[in-house]
Amino acid sequence: MIAMDPTLAGLLAGIASRRIRTVDLTNTLSPDFPVIVLPSEFGQCEPFRMETVSRYDGNGPAWYWNNISMNEHTGTHFDAPAHWITGRDVPNGTVDEVNPDDFIHPAVVIDISREAAADEDFVLTRAFLEDWEARNGAIPPRHWILLRSDWSKRVGTVSYLNLREDGAHSPGPDVTAMRFLVHDRDCVGLGVETVGTDAGQAAHFDEPLPAHSILHGNGRFGLQCLTNLDRLPTFGAVVMAMPLKIKGGSGSPLRVIALVA
Amino acid sequence: MNREKRDPLARRKERHVPPGARSRAMHAMSARAAMGRFVLQGCVDCGEVTYPPRDACPRCWGELQWTDRDRGARVLSETIIRVSTDLYFRGQLPWRMGKVELDAGPVALAHLHAGLKVGERAEMRLMLDRGGNAALFALPAGREPDMGDRQWREFVVPVKDRTILVSDARSAIGRAVVHALHAAGAGHIVAGLAPPARVADQSDGVSGLTRVQPVPLDLTDPVMVAECMSKIAGPLDIVINTARLVRGGGVSADGNLVEQRRMLDIAVLGFMRLAQASAPLLQGRPSGAFVDLLSAQALAGDSDCAGYAAGEAARHSLLQSFRHEMRAVGVRVLSVFTGPSDDEDHQSAPPPKVAPLRLARAIIEALEAGREVSCVGDVAVDAMDRWLADPALYMREKNL
Numbered sequence: 173m174i175a176m177d178p179t180l181a182g183l184l185a186g187i188a189s190r191r192i193r194t195v196d197l198t199n200t201l202s203p204d205f206p207v208i209v210l211p212s213e214f215g216q217c218e219p220f221r222m223e224t225v226s227r228y229d230g231n232g233p234a235w236y237w238n239n240i241s242m243n244e245h246t247g248t249h250f251d252a253p254a255h256w257i258t259g260r261d262v263p264n265g266t267v268d269e270v271n272p273d274d275f276i277h278p279a280v281v282i283d284i285s286r287e288a289a290a291d292e293d294f295v296l297t298r299a300f301l302e303d304w305e306a307r308n309g310a311i312p313p314r315h316w317i318l319l320r321s322d323w324s325k326r327v328g329t330v331s332y333l334n335l336r337e338d339g340a341h342s343p344g345p346d347v348t349a350m351r352f353l354v355h356d357r358d359c360v361g362l363g364v365e366t367v368g369t370d371a372g373q374a375a376h377f378d379e380p381l382p383a384h385s386i387l388h389g390n391g392r393f394g395l396q397c398l399t400n401l402d403r404l405p406t407f408g409a410v411v412m413a414m415p416l417k418i419k420g421g422s423g424s425p426l427r428v429i430a431l432v433a
Numbered sequence: 434m435n436r437e438k439r440d441p442l443a444r445r446k447e448r449h450v451p452p453g454a455r456s457r458a459m460h461a462m463s464a465r466a467a468m469g470r471f472v473l474q475g476c477v478d479c480g481e482v483t484y485p486p487r488d489a490c491p492r493c494w495g496e497l498q499w500t501d502r503d504r505g506a507r508v509l510s511e512t513i514i515r516v517s518t519d520l521y522f523r524g525q526l527p528w529r530m531g532k533v534e535l536d537a538g539p540v541a542l543a544h545l546h547a548g549l550k551v552g553e554r555a556e557m558r559l560m561l562d563r564g565g566n567a568a569l570f571a572l573p574a575g576r577e578p579d580m581g582d583r584q585w586r587e588f589v590v591p592v593k594d595r596t597i598l599v600s601d602a603r604s605a606i607g608r609a610v611v612h613a614l615h616a617a618g619a620g621h622i623v624a625g626l627a628p629p630a631r632v633a634d635q636s637d638g639v640s641g642l643t644r645v646q647p648v649p650l651d652l653t654d655p656v657m658v659a660e661c662m663s664k665i666a667g668p669l670d671i672v673i674n675t676a677r678l679v680r681g682g683g684v685s686a687d688g689n690l691v692e693q694r695r696m697l698d699i700a701v702l703g704f705m706r707l708a709q710a711s712a713p714l715l716q717g718r719p720s721g722a723f724v725d726l727l728s729a730q731a732l733a734g735d736s737d738c739a740g741y742a743a744g745e746a747a748r749h750s751l752l753q754s755f756r757h758e759m760r761a762v763g764v765r766v767l768s769v770f771t772g773p774s775d776d777e778d779h780q781s782a783p784p785p786k787v788a789p790l791r792l793a794r795a796i797i798e799a800l801e802a803g804r805e806v807s808c809v810g811d812v813a814v815d816a817m818d819r820w821l822a823d824p825a826l827y828m829r830e831k832n833l
Binding site for chain 2: 202204207216222331
């Protein structure tokens with residue numbers, strides 16, 4: 173028997189002994205999971221759809237399978253740099269070309285659940301992040317920034333999309349926070365529980381949609397519709413997020429897990 | 434909510450339809466009766482008006498032509514049928530019929546409305562029986578038919594106290610249909626609301642009505658269609674398909690294929706999902722019916738909204754097949770054609786436009802008149818007239 177590298181063997185042993193736990197950060201991909209709603213002048217995102225091809229019946233007596241369809245940005249999903257116009261010239265900017273090294277990165281969890289509960293339009297600013305760092309320690313480089321808003325607990329209710337007469341209302345970062353995270357803290361990307369990395373009303377911000385614009389323009393990624401962020405430590409979790417290898421794809425539904433020691 | 438009192442241990446009532454075999458001439462009469470017309474054949478040579486339908490004039494062997502006739506008649510005699518070998522009529526006995534002398538000439542055997550007596554004046558209707566074939570029904574002249582009449586109810590679809598699903602209750606038309614059904618005394622209205630829902634939907638006008646049950650329903654999702662059926666409290670009597678996505682665009686020009694695909698998915702496959710899920714529920718009911726709202730653009734291609742017209746045409750075709758399937762189990766399938774409606778989907782269409790509430794009332798009227806094919810508003814009436822008169826010319830004119 174060929175001996176396994178001790179680093180990998182240690183990881184496997186840790187998972188087997190439950191010293192390293194896996195936390196599923198993925199919402200179930202189902203037809204009723206909400207997708208982002210854009211103003212009516214724009215093309216719309218298709219929700220997940222599933223049609224049974226056979227289920228141990230005349231169309232396939234011994235097998236069960238479905239045809240599925242969806243948008244690249246349906247359910248828990250990954251945004252590649254090419255998703256945004258600012259990232260259109262970023263090298264390897266589509267999901268099929270993202271460097272596999274980027275599928276595994278550590279994460280820092282920033283808890284804004286109290287602020288989001290008090291204000292559904294809560295805006296994350298640089299000042300908030302600097303204050304957060306003063307209390308928790310500096311955000312290390314090359315980390316996923318996971319915004320724990322507890323928004324995932326609203327899944328299944330109208331308050332998840334939270335559509336009002338003037339559009340969606342959900343928390344998100346402003347341009348100062350995004351510049352800080354990308355340029356000063358060199359984040360891998362931003363992961364959120366809401367349907368978009370940007371706030372519900374971010375189209376009306378001074379610099380509109382700053383998360384998409386700044387993340388992707390600088391070759392960073394987005395993760396949306398995450399859940400279970402409340403089960404992660406502030407520092408130390410490792411996120412594994414592997415988008416499907418869609419040729420020229422702008423994003424992809426995916427399974428996201430975190431390893432927590 | 435209406436609650437039927439049924440013996441919990443009773444065996445399911447099997448429903449039958451009247452005998453279906455008819456001559457080709459009789460089918461021509463049924464096709465006209467389906468549109469609410471009262472027609473009889475007349476000889477182009479000698480002018481003789483004849484009934485029942487024939488292939489040639491019984492007096493001179495001349496050619497017969499269908500013509501709309503005066504509906505007036507006088508009841509000559511009556512008889513009560515107490516015994517029948519036919520399974521359908523055995524379930525309906527006793528059944529009252531009579532001879533009527535039509536003002537148009539012939540003497541005919543007709544079903545009689547309750548209370549209509551020998552010697553009285555009658556107004557004739559050419560109705561479709563449960564098997565889809567034309568039958569003469571004599572109503573008391575100058576009076577509205579009584580929806581409580583047992584024999585009349587076999588030819589129409591009462592709305593009062595019934596459980597009715599409206600597939601899209603969010604659109605202006607859908608909301609108007611829900612309100613009109615409510616006003617007409619529907620027992621329980623299941624209002625399909627496609628996600629995503631606004632926060633305000635929880636307290637809006639449709640779900641705020643009593644006897645209205647809002648249910649998430651998007652016809653592009655088979656799971657949601659199935660779950661909608663499972664959420665309906667009690668038996669389902671009538672389905673009204675108001676779901677539509679209206680978008681413009683030609684074939685080679687301005688065609689946003691993502692939009693066109695969704696439009697066709699709702700119009701064509703969405704209809705099939707709804708029909709497949711609801712048909713088994715409807716066929717156990719005493720007056721099951723499925724109503725579909727069609728654009729008159731179903732009749733011919735339309736270069737301004739080619740994909741939409743194609744979807745409507747496809748559903749028009751599917752409805753004919755569905756009607757055939759449902760005739761065997763006594764469920765009526767109604768097509769209600771309309772022109773542009775006065776709503777956000779037709780902002781750029783020039784008047785005349787049909788008000789959503791008028792359309793809603795016309796749907797109820799079509800059900801309670803048992804009419805398979807209706808045209809609501811000047812645009813749809815004109816389109817159908819021109820299409821019936823000269824389909825090739827109509828298709829050309831619509832795409833000049």
